Amino acid sequence: MGELKDKAKGLANEIAGNVKQAAGKANDDPALHAEGKAQERKGEAQNLLGKVKGALGDKV
Structure with missing residues (x-):
């Protein structure tokens, strides 16, 4: 579950960052x-980080 959580947070920050820019x-x-x-x-x-967690099975 950490993989999806990190990816979602990452996407939200990318979107917010683009709006601020x-x-x-x-x-x-x-x-x-x-x-x-x-x-x-x-x-x-x-x-x-989410992609790495997905590749390693959330062991990061």
């Missing part, structure tokens, strides 16, 4: 854009 770009707010980029990267890492 777009808002930061639209409002000319470099801090918000950078925050969104960081959140997107966090989501990508969580998604990768």
